Amino acid sequence: MNSSQSIKLLQDNIAQVIKGKSQVIELAVVCLLARGHLLIEDVPGVGKTTLAHSLARSLDCSFKRIQFTSDLLPSDIVGISVFNRQKQSFEFIPGPLFAHIVLADEINRTTPKTQSSLLEAMSEAQISVDNQTYPLHQPFMVIATQNPAEYHGTFPLPESQLDRFLMRLRIGYPTPDEERKVLERPQSLHPASELQPVLTAQHILDLQALVEKVRIDDSLMDYLLAIVQATRQADVLSLGVSTRGALALTKAAKALALVRDRTYCLPEDIKELAPAVLSHRVMPNRAQGARARSVEQAEGIIHDLLESVPVPV
16 A cells, blocks of 8 residues: 555545545644644534544554643643552653643643643653653654633643644534534444544554655745745734744645655645644734634734745746
8 A cells, every 4th residue: 555545545534524624634634744743723513622533543553632621730641750669669650641642632721831741742752750751652643622712711822832733723614514414423422433543653654754755846945934034024923933833834845745645845735734834833913802813813914925925936
């Protein structure tokens, strides 16, 4: 089974549950193949957690779900060292981060201290506890969800945390026809519970290695850097895209090319991915109203900047 067949098999498997959202599914797979982490930000009940479950169950990998609450501690996530009386020594008990796919459900409902416990894991695929460093499983992906329309009892993610997510996606409401299919589906079990794994962890590692081999022309690299530079010079933004953001867009563009069965990137790859990869890494000068408004405002600014940067031909 070649790479394009493997990727299509994965997408089709997820599409059995997530109806009518082929673009969202494609971007989630791109995020996985680019070795990135995914933030799904939308109102309750549109399938954020279901998408994460469907992706995890489609892979023959370990999966852990963490329900973030205000009383969650860093040790509840990364693990803790306990004293073993029989061995007369401390023994590390791994937390739920030691899994291939980790669902951080409602991540903005826990304190900044607990949120920050994810930073090392998301950046370096390792955690440090009591002066000991423990590598995490490979592949490793954090899929976080949050509701941008509700503020009560939440702690907005700081820019340093948002910058660790390769993409931020919104699922949106389904069409009436797709919603009818959801309603007609048996409701006794979780929609993703009947999915069977179609790829192994090694399959994903092989696909991730292929992403590294995808070519990106010098003219496309100049185009990408021009977009990044435009965010730093825009008067409507008080914070532009970081170097990590530029690297994220490069990796995502390569992964999208592979998903679409190409060994090279096109300008369309960069332009299509820029809103999902860059909008959560910038800060509008005046984000009026709720955070949901600032999200839309940031995406609108990125779209406007894309129109102002010449596309290489």
